[in-house]
Amino acid sequence: MAQFWKPGTEKPRLIDDEEGGVLFLSASASSSSSGYGFASFEKQRQRLPVYKYRTAFLYLVETHATTIVVGETGSGKTTQIPQYLKEAGWADGGRVIACTQPRRLAVQAVASRVAEEMGVKLGEEVGYTIRFEDATSTGTLIKFLTDGVLLREMMGDPLLTKYSVIMVDEAHERSISTDILLGLLKKIQRRRPELRLIISSATIEAKSMSAFFQTRRRRGLQGEEPALAMEPAILSVEGRGFNVQIHYVEDPVSDYIQAAVSTVLLIHDKEPFGDILVFLTGQDDIETAVKLLTEEARDNRKSSSGLIVLPLYSGLSRAEQELIFSPTPRGKRKVVISTNIAETSLTLEGIVYVIDSGFSKQKFYNPISDIENLVVAPISKASARQRAGRAGRVRPGKCYRLYTEEYFVNEMAAEGIPEIQRSNLVSCVIQLKALGIDNILGFDWPASPSPESMIRALEVLYSLGVLDDDAKLTAPLGFQVAEIPLDPMISKMILSSDQLGCSEEILTIAAVLSIQSIWVSSRGIQKELDEAKLRFAAAEGDHVTFLNVYKGFLQSGKSSQWCHRNYINYHAMKKVVDIREQLRRIAQRLGVTLKSCDNDILVVRKAVAMGFFANACRLEPFSHEGMYKTVRTSQEVYIHPSSVLFRVNPKWVVYHSIVSTDRQYMRNVATIEPSWLREVAPHFYRQDGPDAMLH
Ligand code: CDP
Numbered sequence: 264m265a266q267f268w269k270p271g272t273e274k275p276r277l278i279d280d281e282e283g284g285v286l287f288l289s290a291s292a293s294s295s296s297s298g299y300g301f302a303s304f305e306k307q308r309q310r311l312p313v314y315k316y317r318t319a320f321l322y323l324v325e326t327h328a329t330t331i332v333v334g335e336t337g338s339g340k341t342t343q344i345p346q347y348l349k350e351a352g353w354a355d356g357g358r359v360i361a362c363t364q365p366r367r368l369a370v371q372a373v374a375s376r377v378a379e380e381m382g383v384k385l386g387e388e389v390g391y392t393i394r395f396e397d398a399t400s401t402g403t404l405i406k407f408l409t410d411g412v413l414l415r416e417m418m419g420d421p422l423l424t425k426y427s428v429i430m431v432d433e434a435h436e437r438s439i440s441t442d443i444l445l446g447l448l449k450k451i452q453r454r455r456p457e458l459r460l461i462i463s464s465a466t467i468e469a470k471s472m473s474a475f476f477q478t479r480r481r482r483g484l485q486g487e488e489p490a491l492a493m494e495p496a497i498l499s500v501e502g503r504g505f506n507v508q509i510h511y512v513e514d515p516v517s518d519y520i521q522a523a524v525s526t527v528l529l530i531h532d533k534e535p536f537g538d539i540l541v542f543l544t545g546q547d548d549i550e551t552a553v554k555l556l557t558e559e560a561r562d563n564r565k566s567s568s569g570l571i572v573l574p575l576y577s578g579l580s581r582a583e584q585e586l587i588f589s590p591t592p593r594g595k596r597k598v599v600i601s602t603n604i605a606e607t608s609l610t611l612e613g614i615v616y617v618i619d620s621g622f623s624k625q626k627f628y629n630p631i632s633d634i635e636n637l638v639v640a641p642i643s644k645a646s647a648r649q650r651a652g653r654a655g656r657v658r659p660g661k662c663y664r665l666y667t668e669e670y671f672v673n674e675m676a677a678e679g680i681p682e683i684q685r686s687n688l689v690s691c692v693i694q695l696k697a698l699g700i701d702n703i704l705g706f707d708w709p710a711s712p713s714p715e716s717m718i719r720a721l722e723v724l725y726s727l728g729v730l731d732d733d734a735k736l737t738a739p740l741g742f743q744v745a746e747i748p749l750d751p752m753i754s755k756m757i758l759s760s761d762q763l764g765c766s767e768e769i770l771t772i773a774a775v776l777s778i779q780s781i782w783v784s785s786r787g788i789q790k791e792l793d794e795a796k797l798r799f800a801a802a803e804g805d806h807v808t809f810l811n812v813y814k815g816f817l818q819s820g821k822s823s824q825w826c827h828r829n830y831i832n833y834h835a836m837k838k839v840v841d842i843r844e845q846l847r848r849i850a851q852r853l854g855v856t857l858k859s860c861d862n863d864i865l866v867v868r869k870a871v872a873m874g875f876f877a878n879a880c881r882l883e884p885f886s887h888e889g890m891y892k893t894v895r896t897s898q899e900v901y902i903h904p905s906s907v908l909f910r911v912n913p914k915w916v917v918y919h920s921i922v923s924t925d926r927q928y929m930r931n932v933a934t935i936e937p938s939w940l941r942e943v944a945p946h947f948y949r950q951d952g953p954d955a956m957l958h
């Protein structure tokens with residue numbers, strides 16, 4: 264086992280230095296160890312690398328419209344900068360400091376940390392907002408929110424007037440909402456010269472970001488204020504990052520989950536104490552690894568005694584999140600098995616060993632096939648370096664890469680591709696349209712999306728009836744769809760349910776489609792889960808099945824035991840109830856009449872088709888394997904094993920989303936009648952088009 268690993272030859276150098284910015288500040292990188300231990304919050308705060316830059320930072324913000332802060336993960340950017348701003352008076356006079364994050368879980372985690380550091384109750388001076396959850400009050404001074412939520416806020420307040428400073432954090436992730444936000448903030452800045460922007464990130468090419476925010480110099484207002492530098496300032500926070508020794512596998516591994524588990528046990532057996540962070544890709548493989556390690560603990564107590572194994576992925580409950588951040592008890596070793604959320608968004612203290620699978624789940628969109636799917640794909644070198652860096656927080660660490668050095672050097676891409684260039688743009692286009700931005704191709708993007716993707720999005724929005732011939736939002740439908748914080752196809756489904764008289768049912772379906780899954784994870788209990796599903800399964804597909812589950816849940820009095828017996832995820836169901844309630848309020852506000860169709864399932868199916876017609880598929884006539892082709896682009900797709908229609912294979916279906924593993928699988932599938940397609944989307948399914956097979 265020990266020969267499995269070979270030390271890397273590259274000299275550890277984990278953070279790319281930034282040079283040549285407008286201002287390059289540096290301090291001796293000798294800052295002491297982190298807040299690991301029992302020091303007071305105040306002491307812990309002063310030990311963070313950003314603390315040395317506090318005065319310089321506040322000066323830059325005072326004098327520059329935009330300040331770019333680059334600093335290693337864990338240096339205190341997210342938790343400290345908003346507090347510095349507040350201490351310096353940026354939240355005085357009813358103004359608010361905003362800090363955006365691409366990930367919901369990170370929003371909650373950092374907000375609760377900052378509230379704790381400030382000794383205030385979360386939701387008061389320090390609050391957060393994520394979609395469907397608002398923990399702020401009128402007294403909130405520092406507000407953490409997802410970049411998506413801030414975009415939504417612009418619909419009501421286009422200039423974001425309540426904020427004095429907006430910090431766009433984790434900008435290096437280049438999430439689609441971050442990119443849209445950056446483009447819009449640049450516009451807002453021209454109208455609101457007093458607004459301050461902070462762009463912060465772990466590894467950004469600060470120069471290109473700076474070039475993006477370069478604007479014409481502006482005079483001070485009537486000599487009252489000194490001229491504000493419109494050229495962005497760059498502050499580079501030098502971290503302390505201890506040395507991290509990199510190890511590679513000798514030969515490529517075939518099963519990275521198994522390899523990760525073996526490596527955890529090997530480290531536990533051979534290496535001194537210190538926590539382990541494992542990067543896998545998603546909830547499924549994380550739970551598999553947790554299970555394998557837990558089984559190991561049961562079967563072989565010696566090799567795993569003292570291990571505390573914890574999963575980390577979005578969708579964890581608050582209690583589960585807290586375990587992740589609580590200090591490891593003496594004599595124990597924590598193993599956190601995470602998605603790439605722990606790559607830069609969250610910092611865990613005490614990590615000394617990192618195991619990097621080399622993969623993450625990524626969105627990919629192909630405008631030719633018009634399919635967006637979530638695939639397990641190789642990470643970039645930049646990500647691999649970030650991951651390794653997580654091992655050097657408290658003392659010199661080790662990183663075990665489950666790929667060969669040759670692969671790292673020769674095959675890994677240097678940087679990831681911005682999400683906007685690998686996403687379906689339907690939601691993005693509708694949001695920009697709602698903000699009055701008509702020339703979307705001409706919009707000032709940090710990275711331009713492809714014209715093909717843009718055209719596809721316009722096509723879908725046009726056929727949904729959301730855009731008119733001039734590509735303007737239609738009234739009222741287009742504006743209503745834009746107002747609902749969901750995928751436009753789901754929003755259209757909700758609005759269509761009004762005329763069909765089944766809004767109560769459709770709101771339930773929409774709520775379920777907004778969460779990952781209502782079933783417990785299937786690992787190791789596939790048979791039991793399948794049997795449980797049969798109790799609710801409807802021949803019409805997953806959507807109607809969801810209605811049966813929801814009804815059962817209500818009838819049980821929202822009982823957790825009932826969920827447990829039926830292999831249903833109780834927390835997911837509680838979320839469904841909560842989201843449904845919020846959607847119900849939004850729908851009512853938009854004038855949708857709340858009405859149940861009393862088991863007239865046909866109208867429910869029609870409403871689903873009215874939202875999802877663009878995702879229609881037909882079973883290949885002679886396929887023995889259940890192969891479908893998408894009607895519009897003839898892509899091969901299959902029903903996902905988690906669907907109640909798996910192996911049932913009805914002739915015509917619509918799907919909600921696609922995931923790719925060995926094949927492209929449709930998740931959440933409903934049966935439809937082909938005649939509905941032309942009825943609900945005549946432009947989309949033309950008589951003479953490639954979809955003439957509808958005949
Ligand atoms: O944003 P950046 O990566 O630069 O650092 P940060 O998230 O502000 O973290 C600064 C310090 O706060 C780190 O030592 C974290 O371990 C700690 N922290 C924590 O203990 N609990 C949290 N929920 C968030 C941060």
Ligand code: MG
Nearest residue numbers: 340341607608
């Ligand atoms: Mg951060």
